[in-house]
Amino acid sequence: MAQNRVSEEGQQHPIKLYLIVWGWLFVLSTCSYLVDYFGLQGYLRWSLILLFMVVKAGLIVAVFMHMAWERLALTYAILVPPGAVLVFVAIMAFESDYTHFTRVAFFGTEETSAQLATVPSAKSGSEAGKAATSRDQLKKEAEERGPDVPKADQEFEGRNAAVSGGAAVTKEAGKSVPASGATVGVATVQNDIAIAKAPEWKFYTLKPGDTLWKIAETEYGHDHGGKYRLIFEANKPLLSNPSKVYPGQKLRIPLPPT
Amino acid sequence: MSSASDYAGRKVSDDQMADPAAGISLEAPAHRGGWQGFAADWASDQRAFKSATWGKAMIWIFLLSDTFIFSCFLLSYMTVRMSTTVPWPNTGEVFALTIAGVETPLLLIAIMTFILISSSGTMAMAVNYGYRRDRVTTTILMLATAAFGASFVGMQAFEWTKLISEGVRPWSNPWGAAQFGASFFMITGFHGTHVTIGVIFLLIIARKVWRGDFDQERRGFFTWRRGRYEIVETMGLYWHFVDLVWVFIFALFYLW
16 A cells, blocks of 8 residues: 555656666767867857757756656746746846956956957967056156156056057046146157067076966066966967976066066 | 554554644634734645655755755856956866876866766666665665766866866966856865765665665654655755756856
């Protein structure tokens, strides 16, 4: 009696069904791995990855977790609430887009090199390196000039944000235009430096355990590990990948402003 | 009726005493007002999930809440990845494994994925054999599931060790956006914890199956509820959920 009751409650399906689903999960996982292995990119990559993910999840929930045989009351109670997560995804995608925009607009200079480096072209990368270096040298000159330092500094920041592709000319930069005598000369100074002044390097031999990030932090300050790209760009023919460095390699380290 | 007549017989009478449905059906259907009515309405014996027992409904609700937790992790990962201006590390290279001088991208992760899927397969069959009251096969399949799960956790420990030795920290890493480390350790760590807990419970339930607890309807140590083969399915639901979460982590964190 008790035995009958228990077996009736339980899910009884032929083992063959589980084996078939198991096989399909293997096939689908292999497919999604191959998407990465063959280096598919763009919309094809994302749609295939999402498709395989959804089908796999569906098979697991429907067959392995027996959702296909439950009554709708349970199915809806469990499967509908996660739909709200998709709304959350949309909200956060919108929000992070905006955050990204403001970061590029207001802190563009901080990440100039890294940002431009996302474009996988050596040319734009090295240009970014030059822009950042010249900015630092401009700052140095501004400090020598005296009382206008903070405002002038902001002006340079704003100008460089524009150089880096961010659409921002900050309020402060706009205000400082009449106040700063140096403003007029900025563009020329910048060009002069970028062309005339040879970049300054120092050499550093890699020790075991060194990473470009670590070196960038010791050379440019604790929060500036992101500038590892400058080092990478400066050693481009030698290094092909920022994560592939070996002890004993001698690298050119662009000097930070003093 | 169960085989152990004396012990089982006493238990059956216990159950009837404890069964609230027997008393309620005799009461008049008058609806009280105020706080008493509020309490009575919420305390009344209603069963929405006709096909699922109390245990199954509760594990599903637990899994639903766990879904939200993992969703929040993956969402915050999406948010930091979309909003950072620093390039995200190339996961294919970060998680590459060099075997015999050949570097294969994501190899370890692929092996871990197949292992977890295999463990889901053995678990599904364990549930099936449990309802057939095949004690030995159920135990063997559950132990196989636990072994797959343990090797998964082992590989994850290896992966963590490798990344930590390469300089990945929750606040920085050598390859790009600093948020990579935080997302990685948080998401895979929380998932690995789930797998570990699952392995522990698989071993506990496998021991109970082996000992015949569910054939004798032996009472649980903490709950004092009768042991039933349904617990194998409950265990299975948790385990498949862990596999399900990995499907999303694999696609969204490793492949994206």
